[in-house]
Amino acid sequence: MTKLSSSIIVIIDCQTAGIAGDMILGALLDLGADATKVTCAIKSIESHECGYSNIQVDIKQVITKGFKATKASIIANNKQTIKDGKQLIELVEKTTQHLNITPKAKQFASNVIHSLINTEANLHGKPLHDVHLHEIGLVDTAAEIIGTAVAMDDLGFFNAKIYTTPAAIGGGLFNFSHGTMSNPAPATLALFQSKNFPIKGGPIEAELTTPTGAAILINLTSEPTRFYPEMTPIKIGYGTGDKEFPEIPNILRITIGKPLENHTVSDQIAVLETNIDDISGEIIGYTVDRLFSEGAKDVSVIPIVTKKNRPAQIIKVIANQKDTQHLTEVLIEETGTLGVRIHYCTRHIAIRDTCSINITIMGQKETVKIKYSKNTNDKIIHLKPEFEDLKRLAEKTGLPLRTLSELATTKAHETLQTRN
Numbered sequence: 001m002t003k004l005s006s007s008i009i010v011i012i013d014c015q016t017a018g019i020a021g022d023m024i025l026g027a028l029l030d031l032g033a034d035a036t037k038v039t040c041a042i043k044s045i046e047s048h049e050c051g052y053s054n055i056q057v058d059i060k061q062v063i064t065k066g067f068k069a070t071k072a073s074i075i076a077n078n079k080q081t082i083k084d085g086k087q088l089i090e091l092v093e094k095t096t097q098h099l100n101i102t103p104k105a106k107q108f109a110s111n112v113i114h115s116l117i118n119t120e121a122n123l124h125g126k127p128l129h130d131v132h133l134h135e136i137g138l139v140d141t142a143a144e145i146i147g148t149a150v151a152m153d154d155l156g157f158f159n160a161k162i163y164t165t166p167a168a169i170g171g172g173l174f175n176f177s178h179g180t181m182s183n184p185a186p187a188t189l190a191l192f193q194s195k196n197f198p199i200k201g202g203p204i205e206a207e208l209t210t211p212t213g214a215a216i217l218i219n220l221t222s223e224p225t226r227f228y229p230e231m232t233p234i235k236i237g238y239g240t241g242d243k244e245f246p247e248i249p250n251i252l253r254i255t256i257g258k259p260l261e262n263h264t265v266s267d268q269i270a271v272l273e274t275n276i277d278d279i280s281g282e283i284i285g286y287t288v289d290r291l292f293s294e295g296a297k298d299v300s301v302i303p304i305v306t307k308k309n310r311p312a313q314i315i316k317v318i319a320n321q322k323d324t325q326h327l328t329e330v331l332i333e334e335t336g337t338l339g340v341r342i343h344y345c346t347r348h349i350a351i352r353d354t355c356s357i358n359i360t361i362m363g364q365k366e367t368v369k370i371k372y373s374k375n376t377n378d379k380i381i382h383l384k385p386e387f388e389d390l391k392r393l394a395e396k397t398g399l400p401l402r403t404l405s406e407l408a409t410t411k412a413h414e415t416l417q418t419r420n
Contacts, residue, residue, distance in 0.1 A: 007265065007351065007378075008160040009231045012220065013253040015165040015200065017245070018208025019217055021144025022072055023252040025151060026059075026239025030070035031254060033151035035059050041150040042074060042143045045095050052139045053077045057147075062240060065249035069238035072147070076139040085117035092142050096149065105153035108219060112145050116215040119190045141212050148216055160256075161265060162221040163229060166198035167214070172205030187211040191218055198224050198322050204247045224322050225268040230346060231257030269297070269347045270324040274337040275304070277312035284313065287334040294330050295323045318347075350374065350381050357415050359407055361397055368393070370412045383412050 012024070029035055039057040046055050054077040062071045092113040096106045121127065152158060169184040184192075184199070185207065191214040192199050199209075209217075235256040243250050259265045276284065284301060291299045298318040306312045315335065319327050321344060328340045350373035358365050368390065372383035385408040394401040 007259060008156075009229060009257045009259060009265070010157055010160045010162045011228055011255045011257070012162065012164040012217065013255065014167045014209070014213075014217065016168060016203070017248055017250045017252065018168040018170060018210075019213035019252055020210040020241050021140065021148065021212035021216060022074070022241045023239045023250075024213065024216055024254075025072045025144055025147045026070040026241070027237040027252050027254040028148065028151035028155060028239070029059055029072055029237075030239055031155060031235055031237035031256065033154045037154055038072075038147050038151050041095075041099055041101075042147045044099065045091060045139070045142050045146060052142070055139060055143070057143075064240050064244065064251060067238060067249050067251055069240040069249075069251050071240050071242075073242070074140055074143040074147075085121060088142060089113050089117055092145055095142070095146055099146075099150065101150055101153045102158060104158040105149045108152070108158065109145050109149040111219045112149075112215045113142075115191060115194070115219060116141070116187070116211060119187050119194065119211070119215075123186055123190060144212055145216065163223055163225050163267075164217060164221050166200045166224055166226065167192070167217060168203065168208050169199050169201060170204060170206045170208035171201050174207045183207045184209055184214075185211055188214045191215055194218070196322055196326070204245055206243070206245060223267060223320060226321065226344075227268060228255070229257075229266045229268060230260050231266075232260065233257045265351055266346050266348045268321055269345060270319050270321045271343040271345060272317040272319060272324065272327060272331065273341045273343075274315055274331055274335065274339065275306060275312055276315055276335055276337060277306055277310055279335055283334065284315070287315065287331070290334060291317055291327060291330060294327060295319065296327055355412075355416070357408065357411050359411050361393065361399070361404070361407075366393055368408045368412075370408070370416075372412070372416060380413070380416055383409065383416065385409060385412065 012019070017023075025038070029038065039059070042057050043055050046052050056075045058073040058075065060071055061068060093110050096109045099106075169188065171183050173180055173182055174185070183206070188209055188211050191211060195218040197218050233255050237254045239252045239254070240250050288299045288301065296317050296319050300316040302314040302316060304312050304314055315331065317327055317331070324342060328342065331337060331340050352371070352373050355370050355372070356367050357370055358367055360366075369386035370383055371386065373381045375381060385405055390401050390404045390408065393399070393404050397404075
């Protein structure tokens with residue numbers, strides 16, 4: 001499949017039946033990821049030392065509750081687990097290093113397996129080499145992580161804007177190697193907690209999201225959203241797993257879309273506001289600093305006049321929707337306010353990125369970081385050299401900062417126009 005441009009939007013919708021490794025792999029294959037490439041990558045983890053031999057990958061179209069979906073099943077000759085968490089990490093990382101995939105795909109696979117194993121280690125209070133893996137030591141875990149990395153790379157997802165809905169985790173009880181527990185599994189819950197990732201219980205009593213699915217999801221995006229962003233859908237993929245439920249279709253839906261023709265992309269944000277009229281400037285300043293350190297995207301303090309012509313301020317916070325509750329608590333805790341107004345809305349933004357350029361000053365090559373924005377047609381809208389880099393060079397060379405800024409800006413325009 002032709003790789004997607006950076007302006008393409010991807011939405012992973014797991015709010016109905018959750019997410020598991022085989023479900024996301026099936027959905028990616030349903031979207032057109034190269035099945036041969038994925039199969040070869042998964043078979044490359046065959047290892048007698050690890051107990052993975054004669055791996056078979058069965059990819060087929062199935063009907064679940066009336067919906068056509070792709071199912072990817074991984075089968076090995078035996079169900080022997082590998083020895084420990086450290087060995088599973090090494091297996092995934094060594095395998096991906098020998099695959100013809102991008103550095104972003106290799107890093108993604110490494111991040112996922114590290115998240116999964118470190119979570120298990122923390123839960124059981126043991127070092128990596130002493131973590132007994134039980135279910136995640138089976139062939140499925142490594143296969144689904146590597147297969148997902150290869151499929152996403154083939155589709156160009158590592159260059160796209162990825163959103164995900166809150167994950168459905170199910171409910172009720174389930175049995176596993178440590179006994180009977182309530183859903184979600186301890187590792188699944190800990191993974192979501194580690195990234196402050198939103199979840200939702202139900203809609204049925206079953207395990208809907210697995211630890212592998214959770215580890216994949218939290219490493220794909222930091223922007224969960226309750227609503228789809230503004231876009232035009234261009235392709236939809238459905239993936240399913242081994243389970244069948246009488247109440248719901250066991251499917252994960254992934255939608256590829258393109259932004260509306262306004263030459264910007266959009267995201268879903270929360271705007272928090274509160275009126276303050278009885279605290280000092282020092283407390284307001286500290287509150288602003290803390291809000292930024294706790295994850296706020298932007299904070300403004302706006303002077304106003306309230307009842308009885310009393311001077312006051314509005315503290316206004318722009319944040320990711322997933323951070324709404326936490327930042328509300330910070331505002332109340334620091335200011336003593338009795339209420340916070342919250343608005344969920346869509347924000348249109350230019351695509352933002354950074355790069356480094358080399359400029360020659362007094363015969364010496366120096367590196368300057370450039371922040372720039374562009375529209376969905378890859379046209380550069382604005383660029384700006386990093387102030388700290390210019391300051392460092394001004395102090396080093398004695399040249400005016402304004403002169404260095406003009407030099408870096410000109411070089412950046414030339415460099416970025418050549419790349420585009």
